[in-house]
Amino acid sequence: MSSGAGESVSSEIAEDLSRQTRDLVSRFEGRASTFSRRRDLAGMTVPSDPSSAEKTAQEFFGRGEHFATGIDGSMDFDERLQMILFYANATAYTCTFAVGEHVRFDLGSARRESRLAASAAVPLWAEDLSSVVSSEPEIDIDLEHSMERIPNSFMTLGELYLAYLACEKSRLVFLDRPMSGTYSTLARDARNMIRRGDNRLGRWSGEHPASALDFALAVNLGSPAMALPTRPRHLHYAVLRSLFDSPAGVPDLSLRLGVSEAEAKRAVARLVKFDKKHDGAVLADSSEAHLRVRDEVPGYWERVLGLGLDYARAVFARQRHPLALKGDEYLTILDVNAVAFILLEGVLQRSRERGTLLVGIAKDTTATDVARAVLPYASSAGYIKLESPPPMLKNDRAFLAILSAENPGILTPWRTKGYDAAFSTIVEIDHELRSARKVVSREQLFVRSYFQLRTLRSDPSVRSQVFLFDRAFDPGWDGEGVRSFSVRERSGVTRISGYFEGDEGSALSNMVVHILSMNDNPEVFEAFGHNQLLYLADKAVKAEVRMMRSSLHGVADLSVGGVTRRRKIFGLVTPYRQQRAEAEHARMRH
Numbered sequence: 001m002s003s004g005a006g007e008s009v010s011s012e013i014a015e016d017l018s019r020q021t022r023d024l025v026s027r028f029e030g031r032a033s034t035f036s037r038r039r040d041l042a043g044m045t046v047p048s049d050p051s052s053a054e055k056t057a058q059e060f061f062g063r064g065e066h067f068a069t070g071i072d073g074s075m076d077f078d079e080r081l082q083m084i085l086f087y088a089n090a091t092a093y094t095c096t097f098a099v100g101e102h103v104r105f106d107l108g109s110a111r112r113e114s115r116l117a118a119s120a121a122v123p124l125w126a127e128d129l130s131s132v133v134s135s136e137p138e139i140d141i142d143l144e145h146s147m148e149r150i151p152n153s154f155m156t157l158g159e160l161y162l163a164y165l166a167c168e169k170s171r172l173v174f175l176d177r178p179m180s181g182t183y184s185t186l187a188r189d190a191r192n193m194i195r196r197g198d199n200r201l202g203r204w205s206g207e208h209p210a211s212a213l214d215f216a217l218a219v220n221l222g223s224p225a226m227a228l229p230t231r232p233r234h235l236h237y238a239v240l241r242s243l244f245d246s247p248a249g250v251p252d253l254s255l256r257l258g259v260s261e262a263e264a265k266r267a268v269a270r271l272v273k274f275d276k277k278h279d280g281a282v283l284a285d286s287s288e289a290h291l292r293v294r295d296e297v298p299g300y301w302e303r304v305l306g307l308g309l310d311y312a313r314a315v316f317a318r319q320r321h322p323l324a325l326k327g328d329e330y331l332t333i334l335d336v337n338a339v340a341f342i343l344l345e346g347v348l349q350r351s352r353e354r355g356t357l358l359v360g361i362a363k364d365t366t367a368t369d370v371a372r373a374v375l376p377y378a379s380s381a382g383y384i385k386l387e388s389p390p391p392m393l394k395n396d397r398a399f400l401a402i403l404s405a406e407n408p409g410i411l412t413p414w415r416t417k418g419y420d421a422a423f424s425t426i427v428e429i430d431h432e433l434r435s436a437r438k439v440v441s442r443e444q445l446f447v448r449s450y451f452q453l454r455t456l457r458s459d460p461s462v463r464s465q466v467f468l469f470d471r472a473f474d475p476g477w478d479g480e481g482v483r484s485f486s487v488r489e490r491s492g493v494t495r496i497s498g499y500f501e502g503d504e505g506s507a508l509s510n511m512v513v514h515i516l517s518m519n520d521n522p523e524v525f526e527a528f529g530h531n532q533l534l535y536l537a538d539k540a541v542k543a544e545v546r547m548m549r550s551s552l553h554g555v556a557d558l559s560v561g562g563v564t565r566r567r568k569i570f571g572l573v574t575p576y577r578q579q580r581a582e583a584e585h586a587r588m589r590h
Helices: 003-033 050-060 126-133 143-166 179-196 200-204 212-221 232-245 250-257 261-277 297-316 333-354 369-380 396-406 421-425 475-481 507-517 532-567 576-589
Strands: 045-047 064-080 083-099 103-105 111-125 172-175 283-287 290-293 357-362 414-416 426-429 432-435 446-452 467-472 482-489 492-499
Touching: 003 396, 045 396, 050 083, 050 103, 050 507, 064 111, 064 143, 064 532, 083 126, 083 143, 083 532, 103 507, 111 126, 111 143, 111 297, 111 532, 126 143, 143 172, 143 179, 143 297, 143 333, 179 212, 179 333, 179 357, 179 421, 179 446, 179 467, 200 212, 200 297, 200 333, 212 232, 212 297, 212 333, 232 250, 232 261, 232 290, 250 261, 261 283, 297 333, 333 357, 333 467, 357 507, 369 396, 369 421, 369 426, 369 432, 396 446, 396 467, 414 507, 421 426, 421 446, 421 492, 446 507, 467 507, 475 482, 475 507
Parallel strands: 064 172, 172 357, 432 482
Antiparallel strands: 045 414, 064 083, 083 103, 083 111, 283 290, 357 467, 414 446, 426 432, 446 467, 482 492
16 A cells, blocks of 8 residues: 555545534533533532531540551552562551541641551462462463462452551551442352352361351351341341340241241241251251250351451461462462451451441442432432433433533532442333342441532532542441332342432431531642542552562572573563563664
8 A cells, every 4th residue: 555545544544533523512512511400409418518517427436536548559569480479468547536626637747557467469370360369260361460360459458458457446447449349249258158158267277267157157148237138139148147145936936037037937948948058057956836046156257257367367477478388279259258258347346336437438430339329219219300311321420520510500519319239230121120130239348429629710610529438337327228129130130228318318328428528638739629548548559569570580590590590481470571571662663
């Protein structure tokens, strides 16, 4: 092809791209204009009430000086000499805040908390990767995605371990991740670990041994501090927890749990089946008239939490390889994420015991909860009255950012009405709420809300980013917001007792947004409308990972390079693609 023909094709492509871009921009402007003057949609937003928030802070924290902590993590990986090096770390920044007539944060004194630091470097041979990512090595896996999962798991483990430690003295802990999304992902992997039927974690630790039954109970019952729903999917576990208090028969269980005797009978039958699956290790007496659990069963939580803390300490104290068992056997990502799940439950329990407020923040979420389920529910339940169908825009952050920009009457800081994290697994189809997957996730665990903190003083149309925060559901503060509504699951229609902030408002969510509005840094672009403690922690962990990567390169090259030189296995030192790239680069320079 001549150069003239090539230029002609390039010109045509440029013209096509310009035309198509103009068309897309026009469509976007048309879509954005449908958000203008939508007072009905603006009804989903709640302005901050500082006066009420400070009264809530006095009640929640108590007057005096307290500590706030922000925790963030980072990760990276690199392939060297057929060895893959994974890096993960987490750190924390802490400042004081005072609660009196007003709430004041001393962000100027924010410092890195030396005792709250976790880092790990995990080396693996490339051929062992499939054994760690999956217990079925024959599965064809996406190598790049698989490699990212490993450091991500250890980063998550580090952040949750630090959060557990931070609850010892901090009354306010910010996490740079949504707790609800983290919970669902870790719970999925923990259940997959249980289905695998191979208790590798139990073999990892001799000091705090935990059985396969202990892990099954920890995943399905959670910590003793967490409430269990009594809908059919969870009822047999609620029965089991009730039996921890005292033995009972079906009629008594029916009264205790507020369900019919028929429902209690079915739940007992499922519990007996669960007991048989675990070789009778759960129930000492399984007759319908008198059910009694074995004495050692209620101690499941102490055993798994002890093992989880032992594992995290060993990983971040770098006492041994975090994945290696005896011989060539490894723990898998499912095992690491199961430990992280236990730690997250432990964090929730410890925060409730110590009166610590946990706030998870998601900056780049692609969630569609509001458009898909929350807005339809709010409309059908009468909490907002839609004047016309909502704009066709699924992404929640984009939806709310445009709504805010097109309606100047929405004053910052604001948040959306809080909703149960279970709404993330619900969708409206043909005016009926249905499970987006097979079942609706467990309710009354987390409350989610979007928020926007700032408007640029020089130009009110320019606003900070819309982020999401979530916090643990608190029965004492959120009990009045529990609503019962029907959702169609795979097995039929079930009643969900989920949280939704109605017209009565939420004192706790209002306090959270007020606190968030005092913790950003408008002087720094990246922290404008974000959180200063998390911003500082993010900068620190990224710098530390870069340092770890550069220093560990040399260690790997020195350790393995000597072996490959002695044995003349040069392909291990420099892969073929790298050899070819270096040769081509040298040839071009010459």
